[in-house]
Amino acid sequence: MGKSVWSLDHARLHKLLKDKDLVAKSSRILIAVSGGQDSLCLARLCLDLQSKWSWKIAIAHFDHQWECDRGLSSHIAKICDDWGVNFYLSQAQEKIREREGEARKYRYEALINIATEYDFNYLLTGHTRSDRAETFIYNLMRGAGIEGLTALNWRRKINENLTLVRPLLDFTRQETGQFCHKWQLPVWEDKYNQERKFARNRIRLDLIPYLQTEFNPQIEKHLTQTAEILRADLTYLKQETTRLYEQVYNHENNSLKCEELRKISLNFQRRIVKDFLVQNLQKMPNFEQIEAVVKLIESPNLTATSTLIKNKIAQVKNREILIKNN
Numbered sequence: 001m002g003k004s005v006w007s008l009d010h011a012r013l014h015k016l017l018k019d020k021d022l023v024a025k026s027s028r029i030l031i032a033v034s035g036g037q038d039s040l041c042l043a044r045l046c047l048d049l050q051s052k053w054s055w056k057i058a059i060a061h062f063d064h065q066w067e068c069d070r071g072l073s074s075h076i077a078k079i080c081d082d083w084g085v086n087f088y089l090s091q092a093q094e095k096i097r098e099r100e101g102e103a104r105k106y107r108y109e110a111l112i113n114i115a116t117e118y119d120f121n122y123l124l125t126g127h128t129r130s131d132r133a134e135t136f137i138y139n140l141m142r143g144a145g146i147e148g149l150t151a152l153n154w155r156r157k158i159n160e161n162l163t164l165v166r167p168l169l170d171f172t173r174q175e176t177g178q179f180c181h182k183w184q185l186p187v188w189e190d191k192y193n194q195e196r197k198f199a200r201n202r203i204r205l206d207l208i209p210y211l212q213t214e215f216n217p218q219i220e221k222h223l224t225q226t227a228e229i230l231r232a233d234l235t236y237l238k239q240e241t242t243r244l245y246e247q248v249y250n251h252e253n254n255s256l257k258c259e260e261l262r263k264i265s266l267n268f269q270r271r272i273v274k275d276f277l278v279q280n281l282q283k284m285p286n287f288e289q290i291e292a293v294v295k296l297i298e299s300p301n302l303t304a305t306s307t308l309i310k311n312k313i314a315q316v317k318n319r320e321i322l323i324k325n326n
């Protein structure tokens with residue numbers, strides 16, 4: 001494909017990158033390619049836009065060492081060769097267990113390592129609007145809060161030099177499929193995507209089509225719009241929590257002042273208590289643990305009351321909540 005390639009999809013991505021200020025000009029970009037239609041579509045679009053943005057682009061793939069992926073890494077290496085783009089391959093030392101969460105953890109770690117070692121400013125993934133809708137439903141069912149519902153976002157800073165960006169969040173899976181078909185991109189059919197033992201696949205293959213037919217054909221669009229709105233709410237809530245935390249936190253005693261906490265609303269009490277517990281337990285507390293500590297705020301007379309959290313105790317002493325070893 002030469003430099004002259006341009007289509008509505010190219011124009012759409014070009015505009016989106018500009019409007020959202022997602023990826024800076026003249027930067028070094030590493031594109032995470034699984035071989036599937038979304039990431040191939042992303043890689044091709046970015047390569048076609050490359051000269052307009054003066055980017056330096058390379059492609060990276062993580063090999064989980066799964067039997068059904070045999071031949072996949074050389075397939076991607078060949079595409080990169082044909083496209084004249086640098087290719088980085090990271091291989092798992094041994095086969096990664098076929099669990100979604102575990103595979104994801106190793107994959108991100110490996111991709112970030114490549115990006116860091118070779119000085120890339122951006123790591124791009126091919127997540128689409130469809131992925132965002134699935135993640136929304138998946139996390140909703142797991143009882144996630146606003147953070148979980150907005151989990152797949154446009155950009156996330158990994159460190160000072162590296163930002164993770166998902167430029168295709170406005171494209172549907174149907175659209176990336178059409179793009180690959182139109183430009184005859186050699187998509188690798190991932191058999192795992194058809195495996196119903198993975199919850200995410202059942203949401204994609206069964207639940208979303210059911211919701212589209214029986215309730216709302218536009219469900220992917222509406223769920224992602226909800227995610228966008230919640231994301232802005234979340235930014236505000238986080239800023240406000242940081243401000244209020246300073247008012248209720250006693251730095252000297254590493255404690256929370258109950259009387260100050262009583263003046264603020266329940267949602268911020270919960271957020272402050274959560275941050276306080278993360279700080280003291282070095283672990284994300286669950287809903288019950290947060291609620292148990294929030295109850296202490298209203299404890300009668302604010303005298304000695306306590307609740308057990310793992311191997312620690314949250315205790316009210318001198319009208320302040322503190323965490324002690326049990």
Ligand SMILES: Nc1ncnc2c1ncn2[C@@H]1O[C@H](COP(=O)(O)OP(=O)(O)OP(=O)(O)O)[C@@H](O)[C@H]1O
Binds near residue numbers: 033039126
């Ligand atoms: N083996 C891989 N090597 C490189 N990149 C990959 C690989 N697998 C997935 N990716 C990247 O991640 C994107 C999302 O892939 P997929 O939906 O399969 O992952 P996921 O586990 O659902 O990810 P997430 O949890 O981040 O949503 C792909 O478009 C691609 O950019």
